[in-house]
Amino acid sequence: MDKLKAILVDDEQDSRQILSNYLAKYCPDVELMAACKNIQEGLEAIKKISPDLLFLDIEMPFGTGFDLLEQVEDISFETVFVTAYDNYAIQALNMSAAYYLLKPIDIDELVNAVDKIKSEKEQNVDSFHVQVLLDNIKQENERPKKIMLPTFEGFEIVPIDQIIYCEADDNFTKFHLKDGKPLLISKTLKHFEEMLPKTKFVRIHRSSLINTDYVVRYTKGKGGYVTMENDVELEVSPKKKPQFLEAFK
Template sequence: MENFNALIVDDEEYSRSSLYFLLQDNCPNVKVINISKSVKEAQNFILENKVDLVFLDIAMPRENGFVLIPLLQEKKIMVVFTTAFDQYALKAIKASAVDYLLKPIDISELKMAVEKAFTIYKLSLLHHQYHDYSKTLSTLAENLEQKSKEIKKLTIASTSGFKIIILTDIIYLEADSNYCIFHLISGEKVVASKTLKDYEEILTENNFIRIHKSHIINLIYLKEFKNNNGLNVKLVNDITIQVSRRRMSEFLEKVKKVNLKGK
């Protein structure tokens, strides 16, 4: 593995130094060439130096680290976000398929994030695919701009790259072992290299609900539901899915809420 020129951006001295030593001790291919305690410092450094990878804190009290995104895209820089809290920002990051690390940072997760960043970086150089990665950052920026605090788009990481999906285009999600299949209103199916549980955590505050161990449905595409040897739902594409017994009350409650919200 070649060397990465890395920049750490964090306003907390302890967080900056602990990440620096974790990288030094566990990621020999990462060379930390600068540690910035503010967005402004980071911007100035990036403009004047070659940076391959940025570790960016998203929860600086006086600054928003996300304002660096356009500059990172312009300079074709990889990014790993770090955070100790900010639930909505974390959900937006997960929805955008961008890497993140929760503080206190776990060594194995740090190694995986660096390895993944290097793989994408290498593909970008060989196949000029940074544009695909850049789209994930754009999706993140769009989701963060939503005043409703609801995710509007997902970036799906698959074996062939990244695909942006608008949430209102999803009829339902289906589990397939360690993968997940998105069934879209267009009839297209998109296979994602994450589990149904991963997406359940991202989508639950929208109009989505898990009704079975194998299915999450978008309630805006619910055509009807009836009790016929158990509760069954029919979606607009005429697919019928059974609601598991333990999820019935949650399903009925959410249907009620969605109907009230739509009035």
Template structure:
């Protein structure tokens, strides 16, 4: 795979090129750029199959560079030192990222993934840009759900609850649709918790805004807006009451 490296820090680029040479012989580095404008020009002229792209660069960041490309015909591996909420969105998506300093095992895995998936969905890229840009309580209200046949872009507010299904997660929406997502419930939880979702049971993650009743009997159950009854694990009861503000 012909690859271009774009990062405004020369030391990072040199180290990444060294790691690729040692551990990823299938990758041929045809260009290294510390200036995003030069990197953009190189993408247009060299037409690489793979681009390692730093997100945080002066003048033009990684997302701004991609906006100028137009149709993206190459695989992308993002590089970032930003290990916060936005990174969870990258982990959840089909696009890949590497945290600085780059770990060799992660690098090899990302390259293998890029060999298999070399097309970028523009809508998904836009969602990632929003996740990366927004912070605090101002999170994007849509999410890309990767499933067996591609991606579904869903309004987070319409997701009623998510249910663990082995190494997959089934997401249930207001309109009655359900999607089997190729992520564990833990992965889904990481992305949805900032949107007022709470893990009430090892098998269930629920949207607080869709809880209608808490029912006490032999155990504790939640009645959701679609009529579904969800059990609450004993150890999660206090966490749920605290989060919801019930007396």
């Protein structure tokens, strides 16, 4: 496979220089074609070069990296987001399974992101990460409404409001959806507990994370039980009971 043609957009000169040096030294499969300092330069470079890969700073003067992507008519490249802030954007990035690097950039994480993108390109895997991300960013109240779930066959884009509950299965998580088709995902339940909106999803047991919109009944007990809309009964652990009841106040 030919080298990945890359563009870098970052308003900080030191950051551009550091990432340029890292790419040259540790990512031989990447050829950096342009290092841009603002959104306008980035848009012009994308139009001229048609890159395979875009390294994009999120926080910039006069706009964000998301604003740049909104102005690209046809996103045919993969994007690695770069940010100094572990902030509101991180949840949306995680929900869309997008690639991102936190500053200061860790070399191993950079190499890992490039390797994954190169592998996708070699397998001709179409990426919808960015489109799902932009859809989520547009949502009101900064609450993402779709999640991208990597499966053994590829990935599934699932509306959050279709998730009834999530079930731990060792280091995997089984998603139980409204359409009745479960999805087994190779990430832990804790990973999704941290990712899914806490206004809707509550951990009621070490093995269960539920969408409170689908609770139809609670039965008292030491911890008690909840009955979900799909007639599944789930145990509430005594330790998690206060957190569960708080969600319904």
